[in-house]
Amino acid sequence: MQNASNSIIQPAGLYIVGLSTMSYINIYVMFLTVLYVITIMCNVFLIAIIIYDHRLHVPKFMAVGNLAVVDIVLSTSLVPGMIKTYIVLDNFVPFKLCLAQMYTYYTFLSLEPFCLCILSYDRFIAICFPLRQESINTNTRMAYIIGAAWLFCFVLVFYAVASIPTLSFCGSLEVHSYFCDCALTLVLACSDITSQWNFITTLTILFTAGPSIFIFLTYMGILSAVFRMKNNQSHYKTLATCTEHLIIVALFFIPIAIIFCFIFFEVIWDTNVGMVSLSLSTLITPCVNPIVYSLKTKEIRSRIYSLLTRRWSVHPLKTSH
Numbered sequence: 001m002q003n004a005s006n007s008i009i010q011p012a013g014l015y016i017v018g019l020s021t022m023s024y025i026n027i028y029v030m031f032l033t034v035l036y037v038i039t040i041m042c043n044v045f046l047i048a049i050i051i052y053d054h055r056l057h058v059p060k061f062m063a064v065g066n067l068a069v070v071d072i073v074l075s076t077s078l079v080p081g082m083i084k085t086y087i088v089l090d091n092f093v094p095f096k097l098c099l100a101q102m103y104t105y106y107t108f109l110s111l112e113p114f115c116l117c118i119l120s121y122d123r124f125i126a127i128c129f130p131l132r133q134e135s136i137n138t139n140t141r142m143a144y145i146i147g148a149a150w151l152f153c154f155v156l157v158f159y160a161v162a163s164i165p166t167l168s169f170c171g172s173l174e175v176h177s178y179f180c181d182c183a184l185t186l187v188l189a190c191s192d193i194t195s196q197w198n199f200i201t202t203l204t205i206l207f208t209a210g211p212s213i214f215i216f217l218t219y220m221g222i223l224s225a226v227f228r229m230k231n232n233q234s235h236y237k238t239l240a241t242c243t244e245h246l247i248i249v250a251l252f253f254i255p256i257a258i259i260f261c262f263i264f265f266e267v268i269w270d271t272n273v274g275m276v277s278l279s280l281s282t283l284i285t286p287c288v289n290p291i292v293y294s295l296k297t298k299e300i301r302s303r304i305y306s307l308l309t310r311r312w313s314v315h316p317l318k319t320s321h
Contacts, residue, residue: 019275040072042294044072062142067289
């Protein structure tokens with residue numbers, strides 16, 4: 001479509017062609033669909049538990065609920081589109097819908113590490129300032145922090161995606177990825193993409209290095225506070241409260257670190273292997289997060305147990321007399 005006012009050539013849509021040469025791609029997408037269903041069910045259940053129980057209306061579980069919402073939207077931005085492309089076999093995506101998917105995916109992918117930062121901040125305040133925790137980390141302050149993270153990611157990613165319609169696309173319309181990938185869409189443009197490329201590179205560094213440094217510094221503070229405790233049993237109990245957070249931090253950052261190392265050291269790997277690795281690292285974490293928090297967090301375990309026992313007491317098994 002030609003825009004006469006500024007001679008910008010925009011296509012009607014783009015074609016998703018990544019993973020098209022992969023054997024048994026439909027089976028792989030069905031596996032991701034199962035992960036997606038588990039992700040939705042577990043995260044919705046976790047959010048419902050937090051909303052239902054007023055005793056969980058505290059900053060920590062506001063942050064946990066926030067992570068669950070981000071996980072749901074992040075997974076939803078990918079899997080339905082992959083089902084359409086590889087199961088329904090319709091790989092054409094209208095241009096505006098492609099931009100919408102791109103914006104949603106990158107916004108919530110960017111929010112993921114900031115959610116981990118917020119949880120890290122909560123643990124830091126709880127352990128390093130136990131007597132002042134309730135006055136420092138209030139529900140209102142946590143709401144402001146979460147709102148600021150959302151606004152920050154929404155604005156920066158919007159600026160990155162909004163620059164794409166200003167480019168002209170006059171060559172191939174095939175995106176060699178499993179979704180409307182920003183970088184692989186940019187390289188299709190026949191305009192100068194230097195400024196857009198520099199901006200998304202800066203965002204990538206900001207959204208990965210920034211949160212990882214913040215989490216590292218908070219845990220240095222936590223370890224310092226723990227080692228100042230005189231009782232060894234207190235060391236264990238205090239660190240045990242951080243285990244669920246450390247698990248999901250590892251699940252998120254370790255795959256990213258491995259992929260970056262492969263790129264940095266110019267390790268040659270099959271394109272399909274790279275895309276499978278990226279898709280798995282993106283979709284497994286939202287699936288595992290609610291399970292980890294449900295199993296490792298005492299408060300949530302006890303609420304689930306109380307709900308189950310209450311339901312059992314209300315609906316006991318009928319016995320014959």
